[in-house]
Amino acid sequence: MLQLNYIRDNKEEVLKRLAIKNFKDAETIINKVIELDNDRRTTQKDCDAIKAEANTIAKQIGELMKAGKKEEAEIQKAKTADLKLREKNLDEALKSIEEDIKNLLVQVPNTPSIKVPAGKTPDDNEVISEHGAKVTLAQGAVPHWDLTTKYNLIDFELGVKLTGAGFPVYKGKGAKLQRALINYFLDKATTAGYIEIQPPIMVNEDSAYATGQLPDKEGQMYHVQIDNLYLIPTAEVPITNIYRDVILKESDLPIKNCGYTPCFRREAGSYGKDVRGLNRLHQFDKIEIVQIAHPDKSYETLEVMRDFVAGILQELELPYRVLKLCGGDMSFASALTYDLEVWSAAQQRWLEVSSVSNFETFQTNRLKCRFKGADGKTQLAHSLNGSALALPRIVASLLENNQTPEGIKIPKVLIPYTGFEIIN
RNA sequence: GGAGAAGUGGCAGAGUGGUCGAUUGCGGCAGUCUUGAAAACUGUUGAGGGUCAUACCUCCGGGGGUUCGAAUCCCUCCUUCUCCGCCA
Structure with missing residues (x-):
């Protein structure tokens, strides 16, 4: 499996090499992979931000409980319901994107070395x-x-x-x-x-x-x-x-x-x-x-x-x-x-x-x-x-x-x- | 196959619901000391995502669940150990 970061950074080179292997759908697949990876990054950022917020609240609740401020803790708890739902959705989206990327990547053959001669048979x-x-x-x-x-x-x-x-x-x-x-x-x-x-x-x-x-x-x-x-x-x-x-x-x-x-x-x-x-x-x-x-x-x-x-x-x-x-x-x-x-x-x-x-x-x-x-x-x-x-x-x-x-x-x-x- | 116990960082081994990505020891790396080495002392030491760099996020056998919050509780699978059975 090719490395995603390598594909991103060297797209033209990758396509050129894949052509030597006579790999037909190279451009379509590579473009799709890069597009999905962009999706993945934004989705993950969103997801991470929500998790960070949820983590902060959870910590606060912990401190409040320790301090015996039960009522304040309950107020904080109420805030998390919405976060949890959004987190779950984003997590699922992220998983599905990652799977799509992988499914595409496993279809792409290795790029041949520059020493490889072109040819079909x-x-x-x-x-x-x-x-x-x-x-x-x-x-x-x-x-x-x-x-x-x-x-x-x-x-x-x-x-x-x-x-x-x-x-x-x-x-x-x-x-x-x-x-x-x-x-x-x-x-x-x-x-x-x-x-x-x-x-x-x-x-x-x-x-x-x-x-x-x-x-x-x-x-x-x-x-x-x-x-x-x-x-x-x-x-x-x-x-x-x-x-x-x-x-x-x-x-x-x-x-x-x-x-x-x-x-x-x-x-x-x-x-x-x-x-x-x-x-x-x-x-x-x-x-x-x-x-x-x-x-x-x-x-x-x-x-x-x-x-x-x-x-x-x-x-x-x-x-x-x-x-x-x-x-x-x-x-x-x-x-x-x-x-x-x-x-x-x-x-x-x-x-x-x-x-x-x-x-x-x-x-x-x-x-x-x-x-x-x-x-x-x-x-x-x-x-x-x-x-x-x-x-x-x-x-x-x-x-x-x-x-x-x-x-x-x-x-x-x-x-x-x-x-x-x-x-x- | 049956009964029981356990799986935590390179290794050993704490941690049984809240600031734990995780005490400590060993090992590794760097430094001090030394002509050099050892010893001793000091510091450092997991992986992945993300960022110009930080932040931040994920990972305590794998997967799922409970909870505001899980290494810690529950379910399930895998593996290892002990005992029994079978057996090259």
Whole structure:
């Protein structure tokens, strides 16, 4: 959520930036918000004045009662009836205005950073760099959904029986590979200074709201209605919410957390090869990295996080590229996002395996995650996060790119974790 | 799940209807003293709205109510603790 004061002071700039995100109703909404905020201020002033008067009278009554002047107290009491009524009306008006403002504000996406290129579709994303040679596969190479069956690594049909489509069952070396990747990713992150967190994988409404899943993305989460809890779509939700309603010390920054969790997404998606096999699932595993950073350092931090993820892909010997997302392809809450994509040789396409974003104060404003600066002032921190990494597409590209007539070769760096060098 | 108790500022802990946004201690910060540090002493130390700045307003787990007036009384929800039951 954007900060109201920031919108007031920088209206033109905000509109200009929102245009880069192709946000249509920007001007109407922003104008309405400012208008409502003016209303709010005058209403609150009126309300405060009445409350001040009522407070004064109440104090007087107290003193009169103490002095034993009952009759005078009664006269004062009579004065308050009217005040109370006006106070109640203004209080209600104020609440309703505040709610209107909030309802509008949650519709407005984050303003993109000046570094974000204009554009509408993924085709407009900027390719920053490309690494590693695209593998040429031997004759007879197949996509991962055939490999997982051939080597009995993942049983998609069994998942359908147990739960439904999009809930695969990993078996044998397939299961071990999952566990190896999780441990490897967590080791990389903790070595890089991230503190490991094992959070709940269900969250309450407050948490889902604070990181922006609610109110508008409600349908994308699994909702346990009887207890009003949500299955997390990413570890970002519980981990970032650790810092909800927290005032940090400047010296606490940056906070670096990582965590492995299963992630749950209801999003139905389209059918066909885009969602086949591991490309899109309802339940998958992911290691997430989160940082709470000083506003002056957050963009520097974003680059470091991006390069950290790239380093993992490098170690896994996967060909990858780094994209800077254009305004149209960025998420609602992000100010700047880098995507990392891995080349899938058998599918002949790039697969998004990580998304690293700086949210600036967009999340922390809702979270009320602040820090006390050297000047003693409390201000919002910046939040960032990235996948490091999501397993399914990494598994897909590992299987596809490393397939040989003898079997699937495990990258060197993973062998200590898997305990085997080849899947055959 | 049943019975009882409790939730106050970074922490501990007073406050049971009137001048309480809240005594006090610890911690934090600043200063005095010291070559420096410790100790001691002095001052300072919650958040939000509002204002050029003051005033002023709101917040004592969350929400609602009683009252001229609520941290204090009532209702409700949440959480924690103790005991009982069940259980990985």
